[in-house]
Amino acid sequence: MSVTQERSAGLDVARVRADFPILERSIGGKPLVYLDSTNTSQHPRQVIDAEREFYERHNANAHRAIYFLGEEATDLYEGARAKTARFLGSDDSGTIVFTRGTTESINLVAHGWGRRFLKEGDQILLTEMEHHSDIVPWQFAARDTGATLRYIGLTDDGLLDLSNLEDLLTERTRILCVTGMSNSLGTLTPLPELIDAAHAIGALVLVDGAQLVPHRGVDVSALGCDFLAFSGHKMLGPTASGGLYARRELLEAMDPFLGGGEMISEVFHDHSTFNDVPWKFEAGTMNVAQEVAFGAAIDYLEGLGMDNVRAHEEEITAYALERLAEAGARIFGPTDVAVRGGVVSFWYRDVHPHDLATILNEEGVAVRAGHHCNQLVMRRYGVPATARASFYVYNTTDEVDVLVESLAKAERVFGL
Amino acid sequence: MALDEIYKEVILDHYKNPRNKREMPEAERTCSRNNPLCGDEITVFLHEEDGKVLDVSFVGQGCSISQASASMMTQAVSGKTVEDVGALTTQVRGMLTGDVEPDEETFGELVALKGVVKYPVRVKCAALAWDVLEEALTGDGAAGGASPHR
Numbered sequence: 001m002s003v004t005q006e007r008s009a010g011l012d013v014a015r016v017r018a019d020f021p022i023l024e025r026s027i028g029g030k031p032l033v034y035l036d037s038t039n040t041s042q043h044p045r046q047v048i049d050a051e052r053e054f055y056e057r058h059n060a061n062a063h064r065a066i067y068f069l070g071e072e073a074t075d076l077y078e079g080a081r082a083k084t085a086r087f088l089g090s091d092d093s094g095t096i097v098f099t100r101g102t103t104e105s106i107n108l109v110a111h112g113w114g115r116r117f118l119k120e121g122d123q124i125l126l127t128e129m130e131h132h133s134d135i136v137p138w139q140f141a142a143r144d145t146g147a148t149l150r151y152i153g154l155t156d157d158g159l160l161d162l163s164n165l166e167d168l169l170t171e172r173t174r175i176l177c178v179t180g181m182s183n184s185l186g187t188l189t190p191l192p193e194l195i196d197a198a199h200a201i202g203a204l205v206l207v208d209g210a211q212l213v214p215h216r217g218v219d220v221s222a223l224g225c226d227f228l229a230f231s232g233h234k235m236l237g238p239t240a241s242g243g244l245y246a247r248r249e250l251l252e253a254m255d256p257f258l259g260g261g262e263m264i265s266e267v268f269h270d271h272s273t274f275n276d277v278p279w280k281f282e283a284g285t286m287n288v289a290q291e292v293a294f295g296a297a298i299d300y301l302e303g304l305g306m307d308n309v310r311a312h313e314e315e316i317t318a319y320a321l322e323r324l325a326e327a328g329a330r331i332f333g334p335t336d337v338a339v340r341g342g343v344v345s346f347w348y349r350d351v352h353p354h355d356l357a358t359i360l361n362e363e364g365v366a367v368r369a370g371h372h373c374n375q376l377v378m379r380r381y382g383v384p385a386t387a388r389a390s391f392y393v394y395n396t397t398d399e400v401d402v403l404v405e406s407l408a409k410a411e412r413v414f415g416l
Numbered sequence: 417m418a419l420d421e422i423y424k425e426v427i428l429d430h431y432k433n434p435r436n437k438r439e440m441p442e443a444e445r446t447c448s449r450n451n452p453l454c455g456d457e458i459t460v461f462l463h464e465e466d467g468k469v470l471d472v473s474f475v476g477q478g479c480s481i482s483q484a485s486a487s488m489m490t491q492a493v494s495g496k497t498v499e500d501v502g503a504l505t506t507q508v509r510g511m512l513t514g515d516v517e518p519d520e521e522t523f524g525e526l527v528a529l530k531g532v533v534k535y536p537v538r539v540k541c542a543a544l545a546w547d548v549l550e551e552a553l554t555g556d557g558a559a560g561g562a563s564p565h566r
Contacts, residue, residue: 354479355479371452371455383455384455
């Protein structure tokens with residue numbers, strides 16, 4: 001399969017693609033055009049090798065064993081934690097809790113902080129562009145504590161409607177939970193402005209970084225958020241890796257999430273005392289091999305340089321928006337790549353997204369069709385679902401061309 | 417013309433020209449459901465008398481498979497006894513899961529849905545109308561229907 005040699009502000013995409021074994025696959029005789037990284041990203045050899053090597057040479061449980069292999073495993077696991085902290089701009093490894101991803105991280109906060117500190121009448125401020133993982137756990141917490149949920153709405157252009165932010169941030173608002181980058185609209189939210197406004201009235205801020213961290217990077221010390229959730233599998237790491245950044249004082253004050261081994265200090269018949277942070281939140285055997293491989297994913301991204309990752313993505317996204325609009329697709333979300341990451345939800349003529357995705361699949365193109373765990377967004381824009389193409393470090397503008405050509409096939413089949 | 421093409425034409429035909437797509441205010445039995453994966457929606461209306469389906473219609477929105485299946489369903493069950501409708505529903509479900517080999521005599525145009533078996537995610541789309549039909553017949557069936565399947 002020929003690969004376009006591209007130089008995109010420093011990202012050598014051809015070399016990157018050579019690191020991803022799965023990109024050699026063909027689907028029904030056609031090259032795989034994988035445009036669903038927002039759902040889950042692919043894995044470079046380096047990450048796959050790191051996980052395999054752990055099992056082949058260093059496998060033992062972390063924190064448990066006194067023997068040499070156990071020390072190795074622990075060093076690798078804690079080393080991955082330190083690496084994650086540095087990548088996110090934290091100088092304290094204790095601020096990183098490993099979890100199996102963003103959903104689990106947000107549930108951890110909704111339980112450990114939410115159930116512990118929210119009282120009747122308190123307000124949780126969300127936005128209508130939140131992923132279900134940043135809505136449902138708060139519904140649970142609100143139900144159990146008597147707190148209420150409020151929402152920042154969306155403009156027709158797919159931005160947050162901040163016109164009434166002053167009314168939404170009240171003295172009862174305890175936390176603002178907001179995505180850094182919408183997984184359906186691609187919108188990059190104005191986090192510094194939102195964090196300032198929330199902190200000014202004494203509310204904490206949780207940032208859903210599931211898309212933001214892989215695609216733009218985050219520096220928590222500059223940003224000042226209180227919580228940041230992220231997923232390893234969306235940033236070249238294994239499934240069931242990822243975690244939560246939280247300020248140390250918060251982690252120390254919060255209740256544990258899951259109870260069991262490793263998160264305790266002493267256990268008695270009727271009560272237990274707990275381990276220091278972050279281990280207080282890591283009950284049982286963690287996904288040790290996966291978090292170690294997640295560390296390798298961070299190494300890989302740092303090797304590419306997040307500036308280059310961003311620039312490459314902006315270029316492809318701008319190209320995709322232009323070509324899709326030309327082809328007559330209805331695009332959801334902002335069209336300015338300064339406030340839009342590499343996720344494009346669209347309708348093509350009247351072809352239902354499920355039908356479109358089926359036809360694209362026959363051309364080797366993998367896109368997602370559905371509500372993308374964003375039912376509030378779908379309802380806001382009056383559609384049951386959208387087709388969604390998303391881009392990451394291994395995608396090329398040639399692949400965008402294949403996507404657009406495949407749309408023409410859908411038009412022929414449906415004759416619309 | 418290849419077999420696949422013919423059947424694709426059948427589905428497209430029912431999608432673009434759905435049969436029996438109308439509300440039925442006088443229906444004694446009705447049920448609505450949607451497919452949470454993608455937002456396909458089907459509402460089935462039934463007028464039943466003496467154990468026979470005298471009139472059946474649907475309304476809905478969604479992908480070609482879900483809507484075509486609903487249209488084909490209404491044609492297939494109209495005039496049948498409730499028992500025969502139940503038997504046909506079981507057969508159709510079996511076809512969609514690959515357990516039943518459909519014959520054109522029993523299935524008629526419904527054979528077109530057989531291609532769906534290759535795409536497990538789309539099986540739910542094809543089955544939706546039949547799930548709604550079954551619930552309308554066997555559920556309490558009061559007008560207003562069962563709550564949407566979320």
